[in-house]
Amino acid sequence: MLTQQEILFNELVKTHHASIYRICRAYLYDVSHADDLYQEILFQVWKSLQNFKGESKVGTWIYRIAVNTAISFNQKNKKHQFVSLPDFIQVPYEETLLQKQEQESQLDQLRYCISQLETSDRLVISLVLEDKSYKEIAEITGTNINNTGVKINRIKARLVKLMENRKGI
Amino acid sequence: MNFEELQKSWQGQPVNVIPDTTNLKSSLQTRWEQYQRKLFKQKMYGSILLLVTLAWLGWVYLAFREQFRWPFTASIAAMNTLILVYIFVSWKSYAFKKENLECSSTGYISYQLDKLKWQRKTVTLYTWVYLVLLWLSLVMYISEVAAKGTVLFQCVAVLVVTTYVLGVHLWYRYKKQQKVLAEIDEMITDLRQIRQELTD
Numbered sequence: 001m002l003t004q005q006e007i008l009f010n011e012l013v014k015t016h017h018a019s020i021y022r023i024c025r026a027y028l029y030d031v032s033h034a035d036d037l038y039q040e041i042l043f044q045v046w047k048s049l050q051n052f053k054g055e056s057k058v059g060t061w062i063y064r065i066a067v068n069t070a071i072s073f074n075q076k077n078k079k080h081q082f083v084s085l086p087d088f089i090q091v092p093y094e095e096t097l098l099q100k101q102e103q104e105s106q107l108d109q110l111r112y113c114i115s116q117l118e119t120s121d122r123l124v125i126s127l128v129l130e131d132k133s134y135k136e137i138a139e140i141t142g143t144n145i146n147n148t149g150v151k152i153n154r155i156k157a158r159l160v161k162l163m164e165n166r167k168g169i
Numbered sequence: 170m171n172f173e174e175l176q177k178s179w180q181g182q183p184v185n186v187i188p189d190t191t192n193l194k195s196s197l198q199t200r201w202e203q204y205q206r207k208l209f210k211q212k213m214y215g216s217i218l219l220l221v222t223l224a225w226l227g228w229v230y231l232a233f234r235e236q237f238r239w240p241f242t243a244s245i246a247a248m249n250t251l252i253l254v255y256i257f258v259s260w261k262s263y264a265f266k267k268e269n270l271e272c273s274s275t276g277y278i279s280y281q282l283d284k285l286k287w288q289r290k291t292v293t294l295y296t297w298v299y300l301v302l303l304w305l306s307l308v309m310y311i312s313e314v315a316a317k318g319t320v321l322f323q324c325v326a327v328l329v330v331t332t333y334v335l336g337v338h339l340w341y342r343y344k345k346q347q348k349v350l351a352e353i354d355e356m357i358t359d360l361r362q363i364r365q366e367l368t369d
Contacts, residue, residue, distance in 0.1 A: 068277040120366035142273025
């Protein structure tokens with residue numbers, strides 16, 4: 001028989017696993033490190049569930065845990081910081097790939113460009129990419145909503161610019 | 170190229186994780202239990218060691234208290250108090266270990282910064298206080314125990330204790346403290362920077 005905690009955990013994982021995983025991929029470029037972070041977030045969610053008092057929305061609560069775990073994970077694993085690869089490795093296949101591979105290539109470019117952002121900007125943009133509203137992002141990060149709006153617009157513009165520059169290479 | 174295209178592409182990426190909660194739960198539960206067991210063992214071994222020392226000091230006191238005056242009792246009481254405080258603080262951190270992950274990020278970072286500042290203070294200031302108190306207790310103990318010896322013997326005994334405590338302190342300061350402080354300072358700088366960037 002499942003406990004209340006297990007039922008809630010199942011629901012949370014089913015609903016949010018993809019978003020959490022994408023946040024990990026936005027925060028850490030290397031897929032194996034992102035996988036480790038994903039496991040760590042689920043572990044922290046599992047640990048924190050017994051203290052969940054429903055003071056904030058479940059969505060906000062889980063994203064806060066995800067973002068805060070990512071901050072701590074980076075602190076503990078400095079070596080996981082992304083090291084930029086040479087350009088010839090970053091942009092290898094554009095002329096020869098089929099559509100599906102082109103999509104993967106574009107995604108990889110996007111991941112690379114996100115990895116070029118500041119640590120806090122990576123966290124914010126990962127939430128924007130998940131379609132979170134300014135209000136939700138402000139609640140998750142604990143910042144002023146107006147500042148968050150300005151910041152998001154700045155990061156979006158920088159990301160688009162980085163992507164355009166990559167296309168130009 | 171616009172941001173919406175990027176967002177669409179991002180959300181369409183394959184997610185290589187399967188939400189199989191049955192296996193996931195049991196592995197997380199196992200990991201949680203291992204984590205608790207490891208922490209418990211560490212605290213337990215440390216406490217047993219200290220309790221043995223406490224018992225030994227108690228035996229020394231009971232066996233020799235008739236032969237010595239109040240400094241003997243005071244020094245043993247001081248050493249026992251230091252040990253008990255250490256055990257208490259150690260178990261307190263086990264029982265009330267809070268991580269505050271459900272706070273907002275700026276709140277979480279502030280909490281982590283407070284913890285790091287506390288750690289820094291422990292490393293720099295409280296270790297000093299602990300060592301000075303320990304040194305005082307030992308000097309009081311040695312002076313009383315060696316009171317019937319010659320002045321030279323007393324001086325040598327105090328010198329040996331002082332050299333030992335100073336040696337431990339210097340070793341800690343130059344071998345460990347610098348490294349620990351560098352790590353703490355680096356973390357403080359990083360966290361401050363992230364908080365600053367988030368709130369700017």
